[in-house]
Amino acid sequence: MNRRRVIGKILASVGTLLFVVVFNFFLFRVVESDPVANLYRGRNLSQEQREELRREFGLDGSQAEQFARYVVQTAQLNLGRSYVSNEPVASEIARRAWPTVALVGVSALLSALIGILIGIVAAWRRGSKTDYVSTGFTMTTYSMPDFWLGMLLLLVFAVGLGWFPVGGIADPQTGGGLERLIDQAHHIVLPAATLTLAYLGEYALIMRSSLLDTMREDYLLLARAKGLRDVAVRNRHAVPNALLPVTTLLAINIGFVLSGAIAVETIFSWPGLGLATFEALSGPDLPMLQGLFLVFSAAVIVANLAADLLYSYLDPRVRTA
Amino acid sequence: MRGAVATSATRVAWARRRRAVAGAWGDYRRSRTGMVGLAVLVLAGLVALGAPLLADEAELRAVNAIDNPSWAPPSEFPPLGTDNLGRSVWAQFVWGSRISLLVGLAATVIAIVIGTVVGVSAGFVGGRFGGLLMRGTEWFLVIPFLPLAIVLAAVLGPSIENIILVIGITSWPGTARLIRAQVLTLKERLYVDRSRAFGASNRHLMGRHILPNVMPLVLANTTLTVPIAILSETTLSFLGLGDPSRASWGKMLEEAFHAGAITREAWWYFLPPGLGIMLVVLAFTLCGQALEAILDPRLRERRS
Amino acid sequence: MSAAPRPAAPLLAVRGLAVTYAGSGGGVPAVRGVSLDLAPGETLGLAGESGCGKSTLAGAILRLLPRGTAVTGEVLLDGEDVLAMRPGRLRAVRWTEASIVLQGALHSLNPVQRIGAQIVEAIELHEPRLGRGAVRARVAELLELVGIPADRASDYPHRLSGGQRQRVLIALALACRPRLLIADEPTTALDVMVQAQVLRLLARLQEELGLAVLFVTHDLSTLAAVCRRIAVMYAGRIVEEGPSDEVFRAPAHPYTRALAAAFPVIGDPAFRRHPSGLPGDPPDPRELPSGCPFHPRCPLAQPECPDVDVRLRPAGAGRAAACVLVEPA
Numbered sequence: 025m026n027r028r029r030v031i032g033k034i035l036a037s038v039g040t041l042l043f044v045v046v047f048n049f050f051l052f053r054v055v056e057s058d059p060v061a062n063l064y065r066g067r068n069l070s071q072e073q074r075e076e077l078r079r080e081f082g083l084d085g086s087q088a089e090q091f092a093r094y095v096v097q098t099a100q101l102n103l104g105r106s107y108v109s110n111e112p113v114a115s116e117i118a119r120r121a122w123p124t125v126a127l128v129g130v131s132a133l134l135s136a137l138i139g140i141l142i143g144i145v146a147a148w149r150r151g152s153k154t155d156y157v158s159t160g161f162t163m164t165t166y167s168m169p170d171f172w173l174g175m176l177l178l179l180v181f182a183v184g185l186g187w188f189p190v191g192g193i194a195d196p197q198t199g200g201g202l203e204r205l206i207d208q209a210h211h212i213v214l215p216a217a218t219l220t221l222a223y224l225g226e227y228a229l230i231m232r233s234s235l236l237d238t239m240r241e242d243y244l245l246l247a248r249a250k251g252l253r254d255v256a257v258r259n260r261h262a263v264p265n266a267l268l269p270v271t272t273l274l275a276i277n278i279g280f281v282l283s284g285a286i287a288v289e290t291i292f293s294w295p296g297l298g299l300a301t302f303e304a305l306s307g308p309d310l311p312m313l314q315g316l317f318l319v320f321s322a323a324v325i326v327a328n329l330a331a332d333l334l335y336s337y338l339d340p341r342v343r344t345a
Numbered sequence: 346m347r348g349a350v351a352t353s354a355t356r357v358a359w360a361r362r363r364r365a366v367a368g369a370w371g372d373y374r375r376s377r378t379g380m381v382g383l384a385v386l387v388l389a390g391l392v393a394l395g396a397p398l399l400a401d402e403a404e405l406r407a408v409n410a411i412d413n414p415s416w417a418p419p420s421e422f423p424p425l426g427t428d429n430l431g432r433s434v435w436a437q438f439v440w441g442s443r444i445s446l447l448v449g450l451a452a453t454v455i456a457i458v459i460g461t462v463v464g465v466s467a468g469f470v471g472g473r474f475g476g477l478l479m480r481g482t483e484w485f486l487v488i489p490f491l492p493l494a495i496v497l498a499a500v501l502g503p504s505i506e507n508i509i510l511v512i513g514i515t516s517w518p519g520t521a522r523l524i525r526a527q528v529l530t531l532k533e534r535l536y537v538d539r540s541r542a543f544g545a546s547n548r549h550l551m552g553r554h555i556l557p558n559v560m561p562l563v564l565a566n567t568t569l570t571v572p573i574a575i576l577s578e579t580t581l582s583f584l585g586l587g588d589p590s591r592a593s594w595g596k597m598l599e600e601a602f603h604a605g606a607i608t609r610e611a612w613w614y615f616l617p618p619g620l621g622i623m624l625v626v627l628a629f630t631l632c633g634q635a636l637e638a639i640l641d642p643r644l645r646e647r648r649s
Numbered sequence: 650m651s652a653a654p655r656p657a658a659p660l661l662a663v664r665g666l667a668v669t670y671a672g673s674g675g676g677v678p679a680v681r682g683v684s685l686d687l688a689p690g691e692t693l694g695l696a697g698e699s700g701c702g703k704s705t706l707a708g709a710i711l712r713l714l715p716r717g718t719a720v721t722g723e724v725l726l727d728g729e730d731v732l733a734m735r736p737g738r739l740r741a742v743r744w745t746e747a748s749i750v751l752q753g754a755l756h757s758l759n760p761v762q763r764i765g766a767q768i769v770e771a772i773e774l775h776e777p778r779l780g781r782g783a784v785r786a787r788v789a790e791l792l793e794l795v796g797i798p799a800d801r802a803s804d805y806p807h808r809l810s811g812g813q814r815q816r817v818l819i820a821l822a823l824a825c826r827p828r829l830l831i832a833d834e835p836t837t838a839l840d841v842m843v844q845a846q847v848l849r850l851l852a853r854l855q856e857e858l859g860l861a862v863l864f865v866t867h868d869l870s871t872l873a874a875v876c877r878r879i880a881v882m883y884a885g886r887i888v889e890e891g892p893s894d895e896v897f898r899a900p901a902h903p904y905t906r907a908l909a910a911a912f913p914v915i916g917d918p919a920f921r922r923h924p925s926g927l928p929g930d931p932p933d934p935r936e937l938p939s940g941c942p943f944h945p946r947c948p949l950a951q952p953e954c955p956d957v958d959v960r961l962r963p964a965g966a967g968r969a970a971a972c973v974l975v976e977p978a
């Protein structure tokens with residue numbers, strides 16, 4: 025792909041990001057209801073407190089003033105102050121991003137890897153018992169609410185069998201260094217298993233149908249005619265072609281999984297961005313919520329861009345066009 | 346003369362459509378998974394509609410459950426035990442199915458209507474207007490659904506109407522894109538050009554050629570959108586954004602989690618709603634796939 | 650079969666081949682008892698309308714048909730029955746003894762592999778001891794042979810034109826120096842100029858390398874130019890066979906006559922469907938007419954045609970035809 029197209033795609037992503045920034049502003053303001061009233065429903069607020077809150081949220085002054093202030097601040101990566109912790113939202117988010125990145129990274133890779141393998145086996149033995157069992161399994165996990173799956177795993181493996189801790193990222197009692205790392209690995213098992221199971225279904229189903237499509241192609245017949253073994257036809261010719269759409273899906277999903285882990289992080293008290301969202305909701309912590317929304321959207325946009333570029337790198341038809 | 350020709354043409358068109366529907370049902374019946382999905386859906390529909398016959402709504406209120414044991418397993422309080430407040434889990438499950446299905450269906454209707462209108466206009470009108478519409482759709486596609494729904498639900502306040510609205514207006518872009526692609530394909534097809542050459546009006550084209558041919562796709566897409574909407578309701582309710590006054594399956598899970606059902610190993614409290622969601626979602630997906638499979642060869646045939 | 654003496658023992662001998670595809674509503678008998686011989690270095694043309702079973706016959710020779718397809722009869726390649734081979738032996742025979750240029754060349758190259766790599770794969774598979782340099786030299790030589798600059802080996806298929814892709818496929822088919830080349834409609838998707846080039850290329854290669862070629866097409870006039878002998882297929886059977894100039898000049902079967910009389914209108918899709926200029930469509934193999942399957946469309950149909958199952962009968966020196974009107978000479 026030539027440089028012009030790459031630059032064009034990057035510019036389009038920046039445009040989308042700007043849209044999200046603007047959208048984020050209006051989302052909290054133009055909606056008919058009064059967010060302050062809604063978020064503090066059921067609490068007695070005096071008129072002064074109300075005014076104070078509005079000012080703190082940047083809701084004072086004219087709409088234009090508010091918007092200008094918001095744009096300037098966002099450009100400086102100033103997302104306001106958390107109402108609960110009184111910390112800058114940006115640093116709060118940065119601090120809590122790591123547990124999420126670790127959890128989502130591990131489970132995204134595992135789910136893609138396992139899902140793709142399941143999809144390959146199912147497609148290559150289409151109609152066999154293996155196909156029915158694996159497709160049935162993946163469709164079932166795909167149909168479960170992810171956090172419910174987490175609750176089941178908690179019930180069995182943490183409460184029932186006692187193999188894993190019920191939540192958190194580390195035991196406060198453990199020391200540092202390697203010991204701490206092992207403890208964290210112990211803590212990540214159940215949430216990562218939950219997300220892996222919840223997401224592998226999609227990869228398996230897409231890989232299966234992509235490979236089934238590929239298997240109709242003439243070049244596979246030619247590869248067989250050359251005298252290649254079936255396994256070689258599959259691994260060298262069918263799978264690389266079928267993987268193209270799945271790779272794109274993986275890149276896009278990583279963007280979405282960041283925000284998709286909200287409920288699962290809540291279940292496991294995993295102190296990442298998802299739990300932060302849940303806490304901001306019950307706070308209620310409007311600036312934090314706004315900042316999180318921006319970060320989640322930015323993650324999707326960046327992941328989409330990455331998927332686009334990755335696809336055009338992987339597919340020679342696009343790369344060298 | 347012209348009138349007579351037109352009515353008989355209409356009659357022929359209707360007869361053909363009726364035959365197409367009958368043929369499609371014949372094809373559908375051959376799909377075993379599709380029939381299983383349909384059976385589960387019928388069962389779920391019966392439970393939801395027959396809720397008053399299956400459990401007393403009064404049992405949902407904690408004040409009426411003071412005399413019941415709390416955390417009673419099913420063996421002590423059939424059929425499904427009680428929760429931390431002594432309320433019957435069975436009653437919550439039965440009445441909760443109503444809200445979950447209602448939210449899923451109503452939100453899907455909103456999403457499908459918006460998606461179809463945007464998709465058809467973008468595809469049919471085309472040009473700069475259509476391009477603009479699609480640009481907007483692409484923007485909405487990248488906004489992560491769950492955070493948007495959370496923020497909207499938080500800002501609008503928790504009520505069943507709001508949750509329907511939130512899910513509905515966050516789920517349409519995928520449908521819009523799909524429908525637009527289909528309309529573009531239809532437009533390419535010869536007979537649309539031919540009837541335009543005969544001076545057919547846009548309204549005629551839309552009503553006669555475009556809409557009847559997108560509708561099957563809309564139907565299949567609907568069946569695949571409902572499960573997503575139901576899962577969304579579950580997650581939003583679980584995060585405390587559901588209607589606080591009405592039980593839904595997602596709300597049950599929220600209450601079970603926060604009441605400590607897991608540490609108490611009170612599986613009877615959170616297993617039924619989760620299973621209910623899973624089965625309904627699976628059933629909708631199976632039906633949607635069966636529909637797609639019927640549609641797909643026809644779509645492909647038309648394209649070639 | 651014709652009784653004329655063969656110049657040599659046949660390289661390919663097909664005996665009573667029948668192919669039935671598995672279909673949802675019962676089997677599809679696409680080939681129904683075909684026998685033919687091909688001597689080393691000889692060219693045989695196989696003609697017939699779309700759907701008469703040409704590609705099925707071609708695919709059956711290398712056992713490339715989908716799983717579940719019933720294939721009976723014998724396919725003797727150098728005296729060895731391909732249909733009875735064990736998988737390992739079959740894989741070894743593919744591409745070294747016989748190779749194929751598949752119909753639909755535009756899609757038979759893997760889009761994400763360089764064309765050189767796709768040729769190398771075949772060579773390394775069958776001649777694993779060949780050094781890397783020798784393999785590369787062979788690839789360059791093959792590409793030059795079909796008139797493509799050797800440095801295009803590092804290109805991806807989409808960078809080549811249709812004609813170039815067709816040539817690459819021919820080069821690929823010659824990679825392991827087979828003695829038999831099956832070319833299934835190698836010129837159909839190409840424009841006239843390129844068609845002529847590819848035909849000349851095939852004729853030259855056949856001569857230079859002493860290849861035996863089974864040349865499949867729906868266009869009889871191309872065959873007459875390239876092949877010494879031709880066989881005409883209809884509804885899964887060979888209905889006429891003989892030296893190409895004679896068959897073309899004086900067809901014995903009414904179907905061949907129709908094919909030969911038709912002028913190809915290149916680029917007209919209607920011609921592809923009805924190259925014969927005959928009324929009606931070729932029959933669906935699941936619902937074949939009784940007797941001679943051609944009788945509903947035959948301009949010379951006789952009263953007995955719906956009832957007689959005509960087989961090939963001798964029709965002059967080295968010729969045979971399946972028609973009641975053919976009197977044994």
Ligand SMILES: Nc1ncnc2c1ncn2[C@@H]1O[C@H](COP(=O)(O)OP(=O)(O)OP(=O)(O)O)[C@@H](O)[C@H]1O
Nearest residue numbers: 670677679698699700701702703704705706867934
């Ligand atoms: N995989 C298959 N399953 C079932 N039927 C098939 C299959 N492949 C081909 N057929 C049928 O077998 C018959 C012969 O097909 P074949 O491809 O051999 O025809 P052909 O002579 O090569 O035609 P063309 O000139 O169009 O290439 C056709 O009626 C076709 O519909």
Ligand SMILES: [Mg+2]
Nearest residue numbers: 703704705752
């Ligand atoms: Mg063919």
